[in-house]
Amino acid sequence: MALKKIMYYPGCTLKGVAKNLEDSTLATARELGYEFIELPGWTCCGAVYGLAQDSVKFTIANVRNLIKAQEYGKEIGDNRLIAVCSMCYNNLRRAHIDVMRNRDKLKTLDLFMDEEPDYEGNINVQHYLQFLKEYGFDNIAEKVNNPLKGLKVAPYYGCLLLRPDEVAIDDREDPHIMEELLEILGAEVVDYPLKNECCGSYHTVDKREFVAERTYKLVSVARDVGADVIATSCPLCFFNLDRRQEIAKQKHNDFEHMPIVYFTQLMAIAFGLKGDDVLHFDRHYISPKEVLAPWL
Amino acid sequence: MDVIIHGLSLDIPLWNIKPPRLVKEMKYTIKKDPHQDERVQEIIEISGQNIFSCYQCGRCSSGCPMAEFMDVLPNQVFMFLQEGDVDTLLKAKTPWICAACFTCTVRCPVGLDLAAVMEAIRELQLRKNYDYVDPYKVDERDILPPIALVSNFRKFTP
Numbered sequence: 001m002a003l004k005k006i007m008y009y010p011g012c013t014l015k016g017v018a019k020n021l022e023d024s025t026l027a028t029a030r031e032l033g034y035e036f037i038e039l040p041g042w043t044c045c046g047a048v049y050g051l052a053q054d055s056v057k058f059t060i061a062n063v064r065n066l067i068k069a070q071e072y073g074k075e076i077g078d079n080r081l082i083a084v085c086s087m088c089y090n091n092l093r094r095a096h097i098d099v100m101r102n103r104d105k106l107k108t109l110d111l112f113m114d115e116e117p118d119y120e121g122n123i124n125v126q127h128y129l130q131f132l133k134e135y136g137f138d139n140i141a142e143k144v145n146n147p148l149k150g151l152k153v154a155p156y157y158g159c160l161l162l163r164p165d166e167v168a169i170d171d172r173e174d175p176h177i178m179e180e181l182l183e184i185l186g187a188e189v190v191d192y193p194l195k196n197e198c199c200g201s202y203h204t205v206d207k208r209e210f211v212a213e214r215t216y217k218l219v220s221v222a223r224d225v226g227a228d229v230i231a232t233s234c235p236l237c238f239f240n241l242d243r244r245q246e247i248a249k250q251k252h253n254d255f256e257h258m259p260i261v262y263f264t265q266l267m268a269i270a271f272g273l274k275g276d277d278v279l280h281f282d283r284h285y286i287s288p289k290e291v292l293a294p295w296l
Numbered sequence: 297m298d299v300i301i302h303g304l305s306l307d308i309p310l311w312n313i314k315p316p317r318l319v320k321e322m323k324y325t326i327k328k329d330p331h332q333d334e335r336v337q338e339i340i341e342i343s344g345q346n347i348f349s350c351y352q353c354g355r356c357s358s359g360c361p362m363a364e365f366m367d368v369l370p371n372q373v374f375m376f377l378q379e380g381d382v383d384t385l386l387k388a389k390t391p392w393i394c395a396a397c398f399t400c401t402v403r404c405p406v407g408l409d410l411a412a413v414m415e416a417i418r419e420l421q422l423r424k425n426y427d428y429v430d431p432y433k434v435d436e437r438d439i440l441p442p443i444a445l446v447s448n449f450r451k452f453t454p
């Protein structure tokens with residue numbers, strides 16, 4: 001069967017340190033009959049959305065990406081733009097909503113970018129989880145040939161899939177979309193009360209200790225509620241929860257390491273895709289190999 | 297007029313987590329009518345928030361994941377703004393510790409976007425060409441994800 005084409009926005013991080021997220025995403029999408037095509041000529045989303053009302057400088061790059069998607073979407077006949085990185089998703093979606101609500105802003109930007117066509121406002125920015133839900137979790141169940149029976153997973157959403165309200169992919173205080181998917185994959189989902197709490201985000205660059213404290217709290221609570229692994233979708237959450245365990249361990253004697261995985265990696269394993277070229281476990285500071293051994 | 301404020305962190309003890317604590321007692325002076333203060337007006341303009349609608353319920357502080365590292369609690373940011381005391385906020389660590397997680401933004405009962413106010417306070421300084429982080433002094437460059445660097449520099453450099 002020919003694969004259906006759909007636009008995909010990788011973002012900088014998936015092209016480098018988060019190869020494990022990109023390759024497991026592309027491989028699982030392929031199993032579902034979709035070819036994710038990188039948006040031609042995409043540029044960095046800027047990672048954080050500008051909050052200053054009197055400035056449009058942080059919106060330009062995102063609107064430019066949306067315009068590129070608008071043009072390419074016409075070619076392939078699908079206006080959906082899929083992002084997997086939580087930050088990319090948040091930025092693109094926010095930019096879309098922002099310029100749709102503030103037409104003056106859009107006008108300023110369109111005038112500024114005089115080489116591109118104007119943004120018509122019809123790009124549907126989706127996170128991979130939304131795409132999967134739309135595809136149908138029941139249909140995904142048919143592809144599961146290696147159910148993750150007995151694996152206890154704590155789903156971790158972090159901030160940017162849920163906040164602010166206009167971009168939330170699910171209920172912001174009690175989301176369930178990742179749980180639904182993980183259950184379809186055969187995993188046992190634990191009730192994780194900190195699933196929507198911040199990991200410390202960009203402070204990891206200049207205030208590692210603060211982030212390590214967040215990691216200590218998030219991982220310890222996941223341990224207390226019985227999880228074997230934490231599943232996430234954001235490369236920054238992943239980095240903070242994984243890498244900052246090093247400092248958390250130095251500071252707290254009672255701390256126990258826990259592997260962090262992307263939900264797409266669990267999906268790949270459940271689909272029977274276990275190759276290193278898909279999972280890239282060498283990119284993890286705390287290796288999930290031991291915990292996931294029964295399914296590898 | 298001197299006013300003494302007792303700031304109590306509402307962090308609920310959760311498993312092995314730190315118990316509630318009393319944030320240091322603060323004393324501040326009502327400086328000036330905030331409506332007349334240029335910098336307060338600038339913060340209102342940059343953030344687009346009506347800082348006077350905060351009624352100090354404390355919900356923002358109780359859910360803030362970074363509150364334990366802050367010297368001025370999120371709700372106190374509005375308190376100082378309403379009293380026209382921008383100096384305290386410009387000296388505070390808090391705006392540089394906020395992680396722009398939007399927990400307060402979505403929970404505020406009057407719909408105030410505190411994350412945007414924090415950004416406005418940072419902007420007041422960044423727009424004067426102030427570097428909070430020096431990009432040349434960042435180590436771990438080879439392992440940090442690009443989004444960490446990009447977001448950090450966007451928040452902390454002009």
Ligand code: SF4
Pocket residue numbers: 349350351352353354355356357370371374403404405406407408410
């Ligand atoms: S939640 Fe809103 S109203 Fe309540 S103290 Fe914070 S800013 Fe003020």
Ligand code: SF4
Pocket residue numbers: 356359360361362363370393394395396397398399400401410411414
């Ligand atoms: S946006 Fe900033 S102030 Fe608000 S809850 Fe998050 S860290 Fe705290």
